[in-house]
Amino acid sequence: MSNETVLDIRGLNHWFGSGDARKQALFDIDMTLERGSFTVLMGPSGSGKTTLLTLAGCLRGVEDGSVRLMGHELRDAPEAELTLLRQRLGFIFQAHNLHESLTALQNVIMGVQVRPGVPDGLARQAAARALDLVGLSDRLHYLPANLSGGQKQRVAVARALVGNPAMVLADEPTAALDKDSAADVIDLLKRLAAARGTTTLLVTHDNRILDRADCILTLEDGRIVSSDIGPAAKLTDRNEYSEAASSSPQG
Numbered sequence: 001m002s003n004e005t006v007l008d009i010r011g012l013n014h015w016f017g018s019g020d021a022r023k024q025a026l027f028d029i030d031m032t033l034e035r036g037s038f039t040v041l042m043g044p045s046g047s048g049k050t051t052l053l054t055l056a057g058c059l060r061g062v063e064d065g066s067v068r069l070m071g072h073e074l075r076d077a078p079e080a081e082l083t084l085l086r087q088r089l090g091f092i093f094q095a096h097n098l099h100e101s102l103t104a105l106q107n108v109i110m111g112v113q114v115r116p117g118v119p120d121g122l123a124r125q126a127a128a129r130a131l132d133l134v135g136l137s138d139r140l141h142y143l144p145a146n147l148s149g150g151q152k153q154r155v156a157v158a159r160a161l162v163g164n165p166a167m168v169l170a171d172e173p174t175a176a177l178d179k180d181s182a183a184d185v186i187d188l189l190k191r192l193a194a195a196r197g198t199t200t201l202l203v204t205h206d207n208r209i210l211d212r213a214d215c216i217l218t219l220e221d222g223r224i225v226s227s228d229i230g231p232a233a234k235l236t237d238r239n240e241y242s243e244a245a246s247s248s249p250q251g
C-alpha cells in the first residue's frame, strides 16, 4: 500500500439545526485515509457516522475544520470543484437506490455517465464488464424487481465502481443482505479496492465485516473514541486479490 493520503480530516465539527434547536453532531474529528486502505466506521445509532461520511463525500458542506480530499480543501470550495471531486467518488447506500424502471445494465451505465464526455458505446462496454466482475453477466437486462436483494446490491457495487473511483464511500451496504450475500459484497469490494488501489470508507453495524478492515474507527456521541488497526492490515500478502486486477472494468 502506498502512503499517499486520500482523505485528511482535521478538527472537524458539525452542527445541525439553528437557534435553540442547534445541536452538535461531530466534535473535533481527526482522521487520515491512505490510498488503498479499507476503513470501517462503527458506532451506535446517532453517533455521527453518516454525517461524517457525507462530509467526506462532498454531499454536505464543511462548516468548521478541515477536510482535504485528494489534496483539495472542501471547506469553502466552489461548487464546480466539489462536483468534479464527487465524480471521482463511488457511493453505495443501504438501500441500493437503483432505478426500478431501468435494467441492471442501464443502471450501471448511469454510473459512467456522471462523467461528461464518455461515449455511449464505451459506457455500455464498461458497465457490462463491471456487471461481469460482480458475477451478473447473465442478468444484464433484468429489471431490479427481478433480482434478489444481494444481486441488487451487486448492481449498486458495479455502479459505484464502474467509473474507477479514487474512493468508495459505503453506508451500511450489507444491512439488507443475508450473511452469505453480505460476505460476497464485502469480499468483492475488498478485492476490487486492493486490485485498483481504491480507498474505501464503509459505515456498518455489521461485526462480520471487521475482520476485513485495515482500520476500525469507532464513533460515540460525535467523537472518535477508538482507532484500531484491523486484522486485514496485518496481511502482508495482498496478492490474493490480484486476479481481479486483470479484469477490472477500466483496467
Ligand SMILES: Nc1ncnc2c1ncn2[C@@H]1O[C@H](COP(=O)(O)OP(=O)(O)OP(=O)(O)O)[C@@H](O)[C@H]1O
Residues within 6 Å of the ligand: 016, 017, 025, 043, 044, 045, 046, 047, 048, 049, 050, 051, 052
Ligand atoms: N438532517 C439532520 N437534521 C438534524 N439533525 C440531524 C440530521 N442528520 C443527522 N442529525 C443528527 O445528527 C446526529 C448524527 O446522525 P447520523 O445520521 O450521522 O448518525 P449515524 O451514526 O449515522 O446513525 P445511524 O447508525 O442510525 O444511521 C444524530 O443526533 C442525528 O439526529
